[in-house]
Amino acid sequence: MSGQKIVLGISGGIAAYKTPELVRLLKKRGAEVQAVLTRSAKEFVTETTLQAVSGSPVRENLWDKEAEAAMGHIELARWADLVLIAPATAEIMSRLALGAAPDLLTTLCLATEAPIVVAPAMNHIMWADSGVQDNCRVLKQRDIRILGPAVGDQACGESGPGRMVEPEDIVAAIMGPKAVPDVSALAGKVVMITAGPTREAIDPVRYISNRSSGKMGYAIAAAARDAGAKVLLVSGPVNIVPPAAVETIFTESAKEMFAAVHDRLTEVDVFIGAAAVADYHSASVQTHKLKKSESDLSLDLSRTPDILASVAGQQDRPFTVGFAAETQNLREYALGKLKEKNLDMIVANLVGANQGFEKDRNSVEVFWQDGEKVFPDSDKKVLGRQLVKIIGEQYKSIQDAQTVQIQPAISGGD
Numbered sequence: 001m002s003g004q005k006i007v008l009g010i011s012g013g014i015a016a017y018k019t020p021e022l023v024r025l026l027k028k029r030g031a032e033v034q035a036v037l038t039r040s041a042k043e044f045v046t047e048t049t050l051q052a053v054s055g056s057p058v059r060e061n062l063w064d065k066e067a068e069a070a071m072g073h074i075e076l077a078r079w080a081d082l083v084l085i086a087p088a089t090a091e092i093m094s095r096l097a098l099g100a101a102p103d104l105l106t107t108l109c110l111a112t113e114a115p116i117v118v119a120p121a122m123n124h125i126m127w128a129d130s131g132v133q134d135n136c137r138v139l140k141q142r143d144i145r146i147l148g149p150a151v152g153d154q155a156c157g158e159s160g161p162g163r164m165v166e167p168e169d170i171v172a173a174i175m176g177p178k179a180v181p182d183v184s185a186l187a188g189k190v191v192m193i194t195a196g197p198t199r200e201a202i203d204p205v206r207y208i209s210n211r212s213s214g215k216m217g218y219a220i221a222a223a224a225r226d227a228g229a230k231v232l233l234v235s236g237p238v239n240i241v242p243p244a245a246v247e248t249i250f251t252e253s254a255k256e257m258f259a260a261v262h263d264r265l266t267e268v269d270v271f272i273g274a275a276a277v278a279d280y281h282s283a284s285v286q287t288h289k290l291k292k293s294e295s296d297l298s299l300d301l302s303r304t305p306d307i308l309a310s311v312a313g314q315q316d317r318p319f320t321v322g323f324a325a326e327t328q329n330l331r332e333y334a335l336g337k338l339k340e341k342n343l344d345m346i347v348a349n350l351v352g353a354n355q356g357f358e359k360d361r362n363s364v365e366v367f368w369q370d371g372e373k374v375f376p377d378s379d380k381k382v383l384g385r386q387l388v389k390i391i392g393e394q395y396k397s398i399q400d401a402q403t404v405q406i407q408p409a410i411s412g413g414d
């Protein structure tokens with residue numbers, strides 16, 4: 001991707017403040033970046049900053065006499081290998097959908113043959129507006145790629161779909177995976193990751209769940225994507241945004257997660273079960289809200305399906321990695337689970353008082369048949385990359401061992 005020429009169109013949304021970082025990441029991956037601002041964008045990010053990080057003067061004015069002496073807008077449209085508009089306001093999406101060209105950015109969008117990608121960012125009610133959604137459909141019909149928006153907290157203090165996809169995820173989505181030689185064993189492979197908790201309903205308003213935030217599984221999903229894998233993320237209910245360019249399947253109960261995993265399992269080369277799946281569910285889910293009474297209440301619980309064991313028990317099973325969250329005897333329980341469930345690897349972590357769940361950092365110990373490794377306390381994103389690296393290495397060593405076993409049969413048939 002080195003040398004890719006990107007016109008970065010920045011329109012007047014609050015997320016424009018993230019664009020200097022976006023430029024920096026694109027440049028780091030070897031792209032040449034030409035920033036083009038709308039007039040409103042200048043209210044949110046300075047030309048000086050963008051010029052400093054991109055290394056070239058920012059363009060904004062269609063009526064720039066010097067640039068237009070050489071038909072600057074057409075030149076820019078031809079120069080671009082890709083036009084990326086981030087953030088894309090509701091307004092600029094409407095101008096693009098109309099085919100209107102009142103400014104430099106929209107004019108060059110009409111004049112370019114390069115692919116156009118837009119990353120919308122706006123208040124979630126604006127995003128849901130039928131006019132915005134209609135425009136979005138029109139853009140998609142014209143092969144303009146819409147990236148996001150992501151779901152989460154917004155500058156307006158509300159929460160919902162409308163956040164600009166994070167700069168690092170935009171880069172991953174448009175420039176493909178980072179070349180990470182150490183994990184090349186996963187490149188081109190299908191990696192399925194489960195993440196987050198499950199919710200087991202008691203009645204229409206109550207459920208049994210656990211403290212898993214999904215951060216570890218989501219970090220592994222992003223790292224596997226960056227290692228070149230096609231990632232299927234099967235997520236329980238969490239409050240974090242899925243990584244871009246990762247197919248995410250949302251589920252709620254253990255039963256739903258089980259079904260979602262098995263629905264796609266034949267595609268999968270490597271399965272990583274990072275979800276904290278409930279072991280029990282309420283034996284009978286009440287149709288109506290349980291009423292409070294003076295007496296105590298007992299719940300009958302039944303076992304949920306064991307997703308990890310069922311994956312590892314398949315005849316033609318993927319390379320299977322489990323997680324063990326324990327509050328004591330970590331090593332003993334983890335090794336027991338590795339053997340009992342016939343896993344290829346197990347990632348064990350201590351959870352409890354201020355550790356593991358809901359935190360941004362974690363420390364784990366990884367076990368496999370003839371080895372183990374400790375990963376000391378670090379940010380879950382860093383840990384995700386380290387885990388993907390070691391999973392890639394073990395996956396490769398098993399693949400290599402199988403190839404060696406098959407070899408004599410092949411040469412015998414020559």
Ligand SMILES: Cc1cc2nc3c(=O)[nH]c(=O)nc-3n(C[C@H](O)[C@H](O)[C@H](O)COP(=O)(O)O)c2cc1C
Pocket residue numbers: 010011012013014015038039040041088089090091092121122123126
């Ligand atoms: C403080 C502030 C924040 C805004 N944030 C957004 C936003 O995030 N998304 C959006 O679509 N419009 C937002 N707007 C409205 C746009 O700036 C406005 O529609 C403008 O005309 C967009 O012009 P442009 O698309 O040419 O940049 C915001 C306006 C203000 C005053």
